[in-house]
Structure formats: C-alpha cells, structure tokens
Amino acid sequence: MNRHERDDYYVVGEGVYRTDQNGAQLLARPSTLDQYRKFRFSRLGPMGDPMDDAARQIVEQVADVMAGKGVTDPDSHDPVIPAGFTYLGQFVDHDLTLDKTAVHLGQDVSVAELIQGRSVSLDLDSLYGLGPARDPQFYDPDGVHLRTGSTVGVAFPPDTPVANADQAGFDLPRSGQGATPAERRAPVIPDSRNDENLVVAQTHLMFIRFHNTVAGKFAEQGLTGTALFEKARAEVTKHYQWILRTDFLPRIVDQAVLDDVFTNGRKFFEVPPTSADGAGEQQTRETIDAPTMPVEFSVASYRLGHSMVRDAYEWNAVFRTGGPGGVAPLGLLFRFTGTSGNFTPGSATDLSDLNDVNAAGPERLPSNWIADFRRLYDFSEAQRPDLKPADGLVNVTKRIDTLLVDPLRQLPEGAFDGRTAAVSTVGRGLNLAFRNLTRAGMVRLATGQQMAAFLGVEVLKPDVILAGNGGAVLPTASDTQPGLTDEQKAWFGEHTPLWFYILREAEVAQGKVTGVGARIVAEVFHAAMEASANSIVRDQAWRPSFGPDAATFRMVDMLLFAVAGNEQVLFPLG
Numbered sequence: 065m066n067r068h069e070r071d072d073y074y075v076v077g078e079g080v081y082r083t084d085q086n087g088a089q090l091l092a093r094p095s096t097l098d099q100y101r102k103f104r105f106s107r108l109g110p111m112g113d114p115m116d117d118a119a120r121q122i123v124e125q126v127a128d129v130m131a132g133k134g135v136t137d138p139d140s141h142d143p144v145i146p147a148g149f150t151y152l153g154q155f156v157d158h159d160l161t162l163d164k165t166a167v168h169l170g171q172d173v174s175v176a177e178l179i180q181g182r183s184v185s186l187d188l189d190s191l192y193g194l195g196p197a198r199d200p201q202f203y204d205p206d207g208v209h210l211r212t213g214s215t216v217g218v219a220f221p222p223d224t225p226v227a228n229a230d231q232a233g234f235d236l237p238r239s240g241q242g243a244t245p246a247e248r249r250a251p252v253i254p255d256s257r258n259d260e261n262l263v264v265a266q267t268h269l270m271f272i273r274f275h276n277t278v279a280g281k282f283a284e285q286g287l288t289g290t291a292l293f294e295k296a297r298a299e300v301t302k303h304y305q306w307i308l309r310t311d312f313l314p315r316i317v318d319q320a321v322l323d324d325v326f327t328n329g330r331k332f333f334e335v336p337p338t339s340a341d342g343a344g345e346q347q348t349r350e351t352i353d354a355p356t357m358p359v360e361f362s363v364a365s366y367r368l369g370h371s372m373v374r375d376a377y378e379w380n381a382v383f384r385t386g387g388p389g390g391v392a393p394l395g396l397l398f399r400f401t402g403t404s405g406n407f408t409p410g411s412a413t414d415l416s417d418l419n420d421v422n423a424a425g426p427e428r429l430p431s432n433w434i435a436d437f438r439r440l441y442d443f444s445e446a447q448r449p450d451l452k453p454a455d456g457l458v459n460v461t462k463r464i465d466t467l468l469v470d471p472l473r474q475l476p477e478g479a480f481d482g483r484t485a486a487v488s489t490v491g492r493g494l495n496l497a498f499r500n501l502t503r504a505g506m507v508r509l510a511t512g513q514q515m516a517a518f519l520g521v522e523v524l525k526p527d528v529i530l531a532g533n534g535g536a537v538l539p540t541a542s543d544t545q546p547g548l549t550d551e552q553k554a555w556f557g558e559h560t561p562l563w564f565y566i567l568r569e570a571e572v573a574q575g576k577v578t579g580v581g582a583r584i585v586a587e588v589f590h591a592a593m594e595a596s597a598n599s600i601v602r603d604q605a606w607r608p609s610f611g612p613d614a615a616t617f618r619m620v621d622m623l624l625f626a627v628a629g630n631e632q633v634l635f636p637l638g
Contacts (some may be wrong), residue, residue, distance in 0.1 A: 073506070075107055078091070078107070079091050079093045080092045080094055090595040095214070099540070103276055105507075107360070107362045109510045109515045110515075110518060111510065112509050112511055115312065115502065115504075123498070123502060123505070124498065126493055126561075127497040128498075129538065129539055130497040132497070148459075150372040151264045152267060152619060153316075156308065158258055159191075160188045160357065160588075183593060184595060185457055185535060185592045185594075186590075186593050186596050190257075196208070202253060210275050212236070213235040214232045214233070214235055214428060216426050216431065216433040217230050217430075217633060220432060224382070226637050227431045228431070230431065233273075234434045235264055235428050236251040236253055237251065238251055238402060240427070245427055249407065253268060256402075260401060261397045261431075262397040262398075262401055262435070265429075266434070266437075274626040277626050278610070278625075280628070282299075301596060302599075302603075303592050305600045308589065309589075311620070313586070316368065317582050318579075322586050325587055332583070360510070364504060364562035365567060365588075367500055368464050371464045372461040373394065373468070375393065375394050375470055377397065378393060378453075378458065380432075380436035380439070381436065381453075381635075381637045381638045383396075386455070396409060400433045406426070407425055407613045408425035410425065434636050436453065437623055441623065442458070443620050443624075446624060463568040463571070464531070465567060468496060471496070501564070502560050509561070511559050512564070512565020513558060516565075516579065521579045524565065524572070529560050532571050532572070533571045533592065562580070566581035567581075611625075
C-alpha cells in the first residue's frame, strides 16, 4: 500500500529516520539489503537540528494558524491558475515517488531490480507500472491499451439519464473482489494514491484516455503489439513532460529560475562531475544506479500544492452552487474514492467503516460524480471559449501562501495509511500543516535560512517571516489565549522551518514560488526528466506532435486530444 505520508525516510549515507509510537525521533541503520529495498532519499543542503520540545511547542502554534482558523479560500493567484493544476501537481508527486519494489517486485528479486524499482523520474510509472508483460492487470487483453472502469448509475438527480445509468470508461478500473467493500473498491492502478481524492482519480483516468488515444493513432500507422505499446508510452511520456515544463511549472515557479536550470543545467542537485577523477566517476555511477529524491523537495518545497487546495469546488452540473447537490466540499472529494473513502456520503470515514464487511453502498464511483473538466481547466487557452459551463462556475487555485483551508486540519485516515493500519489521531495527528512541520524535524531538515545561504539566494528578513503578506499571522500569547512569546517569535524569524519559509517566499512574491523554493523545484524536475528513459531534457530536439503547433502542448491540449473529438466526455453531465 502506497501512502500519502511516509512513516520513514531512508536517506543515503545516513540511515532511516522515523518516529516511535510516542512521537520520539529515531535513526536506524538498516542492513545492506534493506537499504536497497528502501525508497532512496538524499540530502541536498546542510543537516538541520532535531526538533526539541521548545521547537515543537512553537510548531504546534504555527500549524494551528496555518490550517484554517476560519480562513476560507483567500485570494487566488494573479493571474489566476485553473484549479486542475493543483491536482495535476499531486499526480506528478505520485509519479516521482512511486516505489515499485513495495508494490510489484515482491521479495525474490535481485539487488539490481531493487535499485531500479524506485523511479525518481518523470516517466509515468504511476500510470504504466512495470508494463503489460509484468503488470498485465492494468491492461486490456491486447497488452497495449490501459483498462478503464465503469461508474454506477444512481437515482439522484431523478430524470438525469447520465447520472441514472452506468457509464463505461468514467471510473478507474476496480478490483470487484475481496471480503470487504474496501477491497472490492480498490483501484486497479499502479499507485493507489491516485485514488485518494476524486480530482486526482479523474486526472489519472484522463491520462489513461490519452495513452489509449495515442496508441490508436499509432495503430493506424501499422504498429502492433510491443512495438505499438512502447511507441505510445514514449510519446505520451514526452508530451507529459512538455506539459510540465511549459504549462505547469511556469504557472507556479519563477520563470527566470526555470529558464536558468533548463538552459544552463543544474548547479546543486546531482550535478554531473566536471572532472574525470575517481570520486566524480563514482558519483555518476551512484546517480545512475541509485536515483534519489532530496528530502528538501519531498518534505518541504513540493508541498507547496497543499496551499493551493480549495475548501469546496464547483464540480459538475449536479454538485455546484445552485445545483441540485450544492457545491462539492473538499471532504466529499476524498469520500468519493476507493482509497480514502467509501462512495457513500454521511457516514464515518474511519478505518472500521472502510473495512466493515456489512457496509452497504456503491463499490464504484456514482455516475453523478463524474468530473466536468471545463470547471477545472480554461479551454479558452486553446481558443475554445465555447468549452465553458453555461453557468460560468469554474474553479481556480488558492494563492500559494502560508494558509491552508480549514478541511486540511482533519484529513481522512485513508489519505495517510490507506485501509490497513491505524493513524495516530492524538492531538494534531491529522492536521496536514502539523504533519508537514514535524516531518521536517524528523528528517533534520535545514531551516529556510540555512538553505538560502547554501543556494546563494537572498535570505528573507525576520520581520518579513513574521509579518508575511496576507498569510498566516503568528499568534501572540496573552493572559486569555495561547500563542508565542516575543522570544519564540524572534527564534522562529531566524530558524524558520523550510516548508513555511518557502510558502512565505511565495506569499511575498504574490503567489509565485521563488528563491529557495524555485531553485529546489526546478532542479529536481530537471533531474527527474533527465532520468526518464524517455526524456525531453536529453532529447532536446524533440517537439510535441499532438498540439496546435510544434511548440505547444498544454494540459487543455492533452484533454482535447484524449477525448478524440468527443468533447462531451469532458462534461458528460452537461
């Protein structure tokens, strides 16, 4: 079972960082074989200090004001970013961090397979798994096309044909087997995290459609079998990387930093050696044989997407403001999945509910919850202003800043540990901000100030850290309410947790990731594209062929291509 939150982090050269059942931080040294079985993290910058009790008390107060406190949907980016990009970012995160050895390879594999089993690259292994020969359960019998599933028709709203009938191809493929409803609801995809919330699940489904449409195009040229599958996978992967490089990253990351990294190469993360000395050659072999993910990226900089989440969405013609079902709260987008939820509103979502053998309710996505992609992306970018809902209700991201919407204070347990293990709900255990900040202490992440010095970028001044720009306001202790003392605030202004620091950088820059955050994100994306077997970084002459021209392929172009001219697929409920 892949998890949204890791229990431990194996950092190459250091060991495994984890906490015990009481929250105490531990460092273990695994055996050589166990090291190869771990997803391999690395440390980009200096090591920070462990989180002591004094720091933890400050973090608790900061987490409380970051997540919620009555703040709902603060101002969006300017220019606005369509909300689908929040969840494309989560889809990308799962692509980067899928550990195939934990899911597919089992116990009896070679060290070489163990090393290559983790794919810190943008290669869509979360879509393809190990391919049709080794993971046939994800594919149609032809071994080329990816499987899809069917929704289940429901009575609400009445006299709504699409909602009232099963709809083939509009849900992820599901197990349909097992003793419990949770087992039968389980998605049959390489990474079950892509069924944690409904937006990511429907995004994954669109990438399935994209692959299948591309495969159909190449089949028309006479390709068959393995050659057809490999050609389709290569082109889908490169088009996906092009979307990330030209459409996704420029919306959230400082363009100057992106241009520098993708033009001049990386300066800090897995930099190719400049000499032929033995140490340099060894570093190159380690980079190739044992790819790694910087903890600074995984635990801090790429968690910027948590700030972009809205607390409610205009989902489709049924679940929207003024619609028969009303606007869709974030909690229901977790509920209507097989990993975090049970497709049944109004019931508990704890683990006992997810595993109840007597539980009733759908075991596939109800048809009235199919996404309307016109509300998640702006098709006027593709000169299709007609592809806009008649009611004009669309979704944009929240600004990247130090505030998270209130529902992220209490995430469903399935979002962390799937259906198989209990999650500690003591204190702030399900508060996403608290978990992010304490994870940083667990792996001894450098502070924002330390990373700024390491990367050679301007360090935010303490007064900027404390004041921000319309984001989280650090509480001041008084006789009537808890908060931070002047001494604690002064300490926080100079020893800022990296995740908070990066969000504050973006907040001050009007929602654009810059400075420390931009450098880390840009270099890791560049390295991950370079590491893919199909790479637009290594093949710099490659250009997209499925968009409006040879320089353009955006997310809206992918969606239009994926539906192969049947645009009603983008909004089947109207």
